[in-house]
Amino acid sequence: MxxxxxxxxxxxxxxxxxxxxxxxxxxxxxxxxxxxxxxxxxxxxxxxxxxEGAAARTLTHLKRVWGAGGKTQIQALIKEITGGGGR
Structure with a gap:
């Protein structure tokens, strides 16, 4: 640490x-x-x-989901990450 x-x-x-x-x-x-x-x-x-690596691939995947019409799902994920609720 x-x-x-x-x-x-x-x-x-x-x-x-x-x-x-x-x-x-x-x-x-x-x-x-x-x-x-x-x-x-x-x-x-x-x-x-x-x-980089797996982290970069995850971000690329999320961008593709967004671009393929998954905007609502990605926005819900961001809301969950930031403590604004979500699923």
Whole structure:
């Protein structure tokens, strides 16, 4: 677990990592779809979120579902993710 660390202009691999009270400034945060990372009390400023591997394929799939007429289902999923209800 990374604790109270400042990441500044770095590429940070997120898969399977835990971060607590960390600060990310102008970083590239990369998630490849393995074990999800965890964040507690972290701050993000001007960061780029990059998705590779399985994570990128999942996003591509969701875009295709949206484009094939599944807009309502994807919007419900986003609502569920953001705590706005959903299924």
């Amino acid at each position: 990374q604790t109270t660390t400042l990441y500044n202009h770095e590429t940070v691999m997120l898969d399977g990592e835990s971060f607590e009270d960390c600060e990310f400034r102008s970083c590239r945060l990369v998630y490849a779809g393995e074990a999800p990372p965890s964040f507690a009390g972290c701050r993000f400023t001007d960061c780029e979120w990059k998705f």
